[in-house]
Amino acid sequence: MPEHLTASLLIALIGGIVDLDSTATWQFMISQPIVAAPLTGLFLGNLYGEAAAGLKLGLMVGVILQLLWIEQLPLGMNVPPDAALASVLSVALGFISGHSYETYSEREVCYTVALLLAVALGLLGRSLDMFVRRLNTSIDTWVCQKVEDNSLWAIAVGHTLGGVFTFTKAFVFCFLVVWLGVEPLRYFTQTLSFKHGSGFIVVQGLLPAIGFSVLASMVLKTRDEMRLFVGAVIAFTLLPAKIGLGLGAAAVLMYKYRGAGAKK
Amino acid sequence: MRTLPHTLLARIAFRSFFLQSSWNYRGMMSMGFLYSISPGIDRLHSPGPAREAAYLRHLEYFNTNPYFASVVMGVTLALEERLSRGEIGEEVIHDTKEGLMTACAAIGDGLFWDSWRPFVAVVALVFAFGNYLLTPLIFLGLYNLPHLYFRFAGIFWGYREGTHVIRSLRQFQFPQIRQSLRYGTMAMLAYLIPNHVNVHTPFLLTNLPLEYFYFGEKVVQGFGALLLVALGTVAYRARVDVLLISFLLMVCALVLYHWGILI
Numbered sequence: 001m002p003e004h005l006t007a008s009l010l011i012a013l014i015g016g017i018v019d020l021d022s023t024a025t026w027q028f029m030i031s032q033p034i035v036a037a038p039l040t041g042l043f044l045g046n047l048y049g050e051a052a053a054g055l056k057l058g059l060m061v062g063v064i065l066q067l068l069w070i071e072q073l074p075l076g077m078n079v080p081p082d083a084a085l086a087s088v089l090s091v092a093l094g095f096i097s098g099h100s101y102e103t104y105s106e107r108e109v110c111y112t113v114a115l116l117l118a119v120a121l122g123l124l125g126r127s128l129d130m131f132v133r134r135l136n137t138s139i140d141t142w143v144c145q146k147v148e149d150n151s152l153w154a155i156a157v158g159h160t161l162g163g164v165f166t167f168t169k170a171f172v173f174c175f176l177v178v179w180l181g182v183e184p185l186r187y188f189t190q191t192l193s194f195k196h197g198s199g200f201i202v203v204q205g206l207l208p209a210i211g212f213s214v215l216a217s218m219v220l221k222t223r224d225e226m227r228l229f230v231g232a233v234i235a236f237t238l239l240p241a242k243i244g245l246g247l248g249a250a251a252v253l254m255y256k257y258r259g260a261g262a263k264k
Numbered sequence: 265m266r267t268l269p270h271t272l273l274a275r276i277a278f279r280s281f282f283l284q285s286s287w288n289y290r291g292m293m294s295m296g297f298l299y300s301i302s303p304g305i306d307r308l309h310s311p312g313p314a315r316e317a318a319y320l321r322h323l324e325y326f327n328t329n330p331y332f333a334s335v336v337m338g339v340t341l342a343l344e345e346r347l348s349r350g351e352i353g354e355e356v357i358h359d360t361k362e363g364l365m366t367a368c369a370a371i372g373d374g375l376f377w378d379s380w381r382p383f384v385a386v387v388a389l390v391f392a393f394g395n396y397l398l399t400p401l402i403f404l405g406l407y408n409l410p411h412l413y414f415r416f417a418g419i420f421w422g423y424r425e426g427t428h429v430i431r432s433l434r435q436f437q438f439p440q441i442r443q444s445l446r447y448g449t450m451a452m453l454a455y456l457i458p459n460h461v462n463v464h465t466p467f468l469l470t471n472l473p474l475e476y477f478y479f480g481e482k483v484v485q486g487f488g489a490l491l492l493v494a495l496g497t498v499a500y501r502a503r504v505d506v507l508l509i510s511f512l513l514m515v516c517a518l519v520l521y522h523w524g525i526l527i
Contacts, residue, residue, distance in 0.1 A: 024285045027330055029381070029407050034388045035400040055397055062400075063392045066385055068506060073377045076327060077289070116514070119507060136288035140295055147319050152302075155319070159299040162286030199521040203514045205462025209489060210510050212457050213496025218382060219450045220497075230490070232454035237486025243394050246455030247387075253447040258440055 004096065007047055008179040011092040014040050015085055015174030016167040022084045023074045023129075024166040031084035033069070037062030040091040048099055054091070061090045061115055064204075067211015068119070071218055079133070082125025085170060090118030092178050097186040109197040110189045112204045117185065121177060128169050136162045268304055268341060268423065276300055276341075277419045280334045292327040297337070304341045308348045318344060321354060328365040329372025331414050336364050338422020339429055360427055367430060372414075375438050379445040380410065386452045393460045463488030466527050 018039070022031035030036060038058035045054020065087050072080035091114075098110030139158045146154030189197070220226050232249065239245055283296035298305075298319060305322070309315040328336055343357045388403035396402070422429050463485050472480045492513075499509050520526040 023287060025282050027281075027284075028404060028411070030404065032381075032385070032403065034385060034392060034403050038397075038400045052397075056395070059392050059395070059397070059399060063389055066389065068510065070382060070385060073373075075373060075377065076292075119510070123507075133288055136286045137290050139286060140288045140290050143295060144323055147316070147323060150316055152316070152319055155295065155299050155302060159282070159286045159295050162288075162295070163282065166285070199518045202462075202521045202526050203517045205464075206492065206513055206517050207510065208456075209461045209492040210496055210506060210513060212453060212461065212489075212493045213500050213509070214506060215382065215386070215449070215453055216493060216497045217500045218378075219446050219453065221446075225450065229450055229454055232451060233457050233486070233490050236455050237458040237483060237490075241459040243390055246390050246452050249455060250387075250448040250451040253451040254444045257447040258444040 003047075004182065005179070007044060007092070007096055008175050010043060010047060011040065011088060011178045012171045012175035014043060015088045016171035018084045018088055019082070019170030020163065020167055022082070024163055033065035033083050033087040034062040036084050037065065037087040037091050040088045041095065044092060044095050048095075050099065053099075054095055057095055057111060058091050060111070060204075061094065061118075062087060064115060064207050064211070065090065065118070065122075067208055067215070069122070070211055071214050079126050079129050081119075081122040082129060083122055085125040085173065086118040086122030088174060089121050089177050089181075090115045092174070093117065093181055093185055096178065097182045097189065100186075101189075105198055105201065106189070108204065109192060109200045110185070112200040113189055114185060115204070115207075117181075125170075125173065128173060132162075132165045132169050135165055266342075266423065267345060268307060270420070272303055272307060273338070273341075273419050273423055274416065276304055276337055277334050277416045279303075280330075280337060280415060280419075283330050283333050291323060291325050293330075293333070294323050294326045297326045297333065298322040300333075301337050301341060304337075305344060308341070308344050314348070317354075321357065324358070326361070326365060328369040329376065331376055331411050332368035332372035332418060333365075334415050334418035335368055335422045335429055335433070336361060338419040338424070339364055339426055340422075342423050342426040364427075364430075371433060371438055374442060376411070379442040379449075381407070383445040383449045386449050386456070389456060390452055393456065457489050457493055458482075458486030461485070461489035461492060463492065464527050465525060 014036075018031050018036045020026070021028055030039065038055055041054035041056070041058025041061075042051060043054075045051040045057075048054070065083055069081060069083045069086075072083065074080055094111035094114030097114065098107040101107045101110065139161055143154045143158035146158075192200075216229070220229055236245070236249075279300040280296075283293055283300060286295040286299075287293060288295070301322065302319075305315065305318045309318050322340075340357065340361055343352065343360060346352045347354065347357060384403055384407045387406060388399050391402055392399040421432050425432055464481070465484060468477060468480045468484060496509055496513075500506065517526060
């Protein structure tokens with residue numbers, strides 16, 4: 001079996017399982033980009049004998065997509081962009097089309113272009129989700145009729161079919177995108193000159209700012225909090241970049257302001 | 265007098281993992297809810313019109329937070345049991361379920377979607393930016409502790425306490441927990457912004473003596489990132505779409521790179 005076909009099938013399987021987790025079943029959050037993307041990178045990297053490189057790419061993609069869609073929630077009728085499929089496809093397209101390149105910058109450009117493409121695919125994934133939900137509505141009508149006729153087994157059948165639709169949708173979508181998308185992506189990356197290509201690496205470094213903005217909009221409610229926040233950012237600018245400092249500051253603030261809003 | 269054994273309740277809690285498999289625009293989670301509690305319904309109502317009526321009753325619209333759904337399931341089963349003994353009418357189940365699913369949706373969505381998930385995501389991001397390869401496991405481990413606790417404990421509370429379950433939920437002081445999580449998220453965000461948005465310019469390299477270069481680079485990166493995030497926040501609060509903001513950032517970055525202002 002050609003390597004590319006094996007990789008496409010592997011990605012389709014990962015996509016199917018991860019997409020089931022996003023709303024249909026479990027909701028352990030393996031569908032979150034910070035988990036789904038490194039997981040894809042690890043499996044794909046193993047297939048190509050570059051597990052560490054795959055995992056690192058997955059982590060990079062996961063961070064950016066997690067930040068980009070952090071406020072998208074599956075609440076009620078709201079169907080968010082399919083971040084799970086976007087993560088899986090971004091890593092898959094970037095890794096498979098980029099692994100044949102010799103230089104670091106060529107590979108990085110490939111990863112960034114795949115990432116931007118995956119954002120669009122995440123929006124397409126949302127439309128597919130809505131289609132599956134419409135199919136489920138038809139099943140629901142069928143199940144109601146069957147239960148009225150005293151065929152109670154229809155519940156288990158109808159409910160299982162919903163999960164099968166979700167998995168099949170993600171499986172087919174991922175397979176087709178990886179199977180057909182790798183070569184055009186590789187071709188597009190080759191057409192970029194080095195100068196333009198390196199610009200994409202700068203874009204990659206700035207993209208987390210968008211996610212931080214979304215997160216800041218979510219957590220900052222009052223002017224006092226904004227002042228405190230700006231002060232903290234300036235302090236962290238001047239302090240050394242140690243993870244312990246970030247976590248320590250979080251622990252102190254969590255303790256100091258516990259229940260502050262609730263008391264008001 | 266409770267008749268459902270603990271093993272059956274645990275089985276129902278396990279089935280609730282599949283609550284949203286058939287999510288649809290009519291009953292939303294109704295099919296999943298009925299699928300989850302059906303072993304309990306089968307135990308409480310003997311085959312015939314009573315069981316059929318119970319099935320039809322739970323095919324009505326149902327939507328709540330998936331992690332707190334098991335609380336509603338437990339209460340519903342307690343009420344179904346009382347109905348089977350003739351102590352209450354069908355309308356009590358309908359009204360209680362409706363009220364409880366709204367309350368659980370408000371509590372669960374606020375806690376999990378609005379506070380816990382962003383908090384755990386930011387903790388994971390702190391590790392991910394530090395290139396810790398075990399970050400996904402940290403995220404999954406941390407996130408799923410309360411998830412699994414509420415999913416499995418919820419059904420037992422609901423079944424044991426019936427309609428009084430809201431009193432038990434209140435002891436968790438969710439507003440205080442959410443407030444605390446919000447401040448934690450804020451602190452880690454303040455740490456991430458100056459350290460992990462890459463704003464580099466060639467001017468420092470040419471204009472600053474080497475001994476001040478690293479400090480200058482850190483200051484430019486920190487304040488540049490803060491400015492960028494501030495602009496992004498203003499745009500986001502003005503309801504500009506995230507993807508449009510990303511696209512504008514990409515265009516600006518490519519232009520500034522082309523002019524040699526960013527490297």
